[in-house]
Amino acid sequence: MSILSRIDDKHVPLYRVMWVAATPHFCGEEDCMREGCYEVRLEQGESIWANAADNDRLITQLELWQGGLGPPDAGDDEAAW
Numbered sequence: 001m002s003i004l005s006r007i008d009d010k011h012v013p014l015y016r017v018m019w020v021a022a023t024p025h026f027c028g029e030e031d032c033m034r035e036g037c038y039e040v041r042l043e044q045g046e047s048i049w050a051n052a053a054d055n056d057r058l059i060t061q062l063e064l065w066q067g068g069l070g071p072p073d074a075g076d077d078e079a080a081w
């Protein structure tokens with residue numbers, strides 16, 4: 001399984017996601033470009049915005065994700081650090 005999730009025009013590694021908004025953004029501003037989008041908070045205070053389909057997929061991936069940085073490379077063990 002990939003540890004990257006496609007959000008907007010980016011592939012985001014799951015381990016960078018701090019939290020995902022449970023409700024879509026609404027601020028009442030008439031020209032708001034993010035209405036109906038879900039805020040996805042990344043490390044270092046960066047936020048990106050997912051549409052409903054991206055958000056659903058991201059949450060599914062996060063639930064399936066077992067943590068870590070992905071499958072270990074063959075022949076790579078912790079002693080090598």
Ligand SMILES: [Zn+2]
Binds near residue numbers: 029032033034
């Ligand atoms: Zn807004």
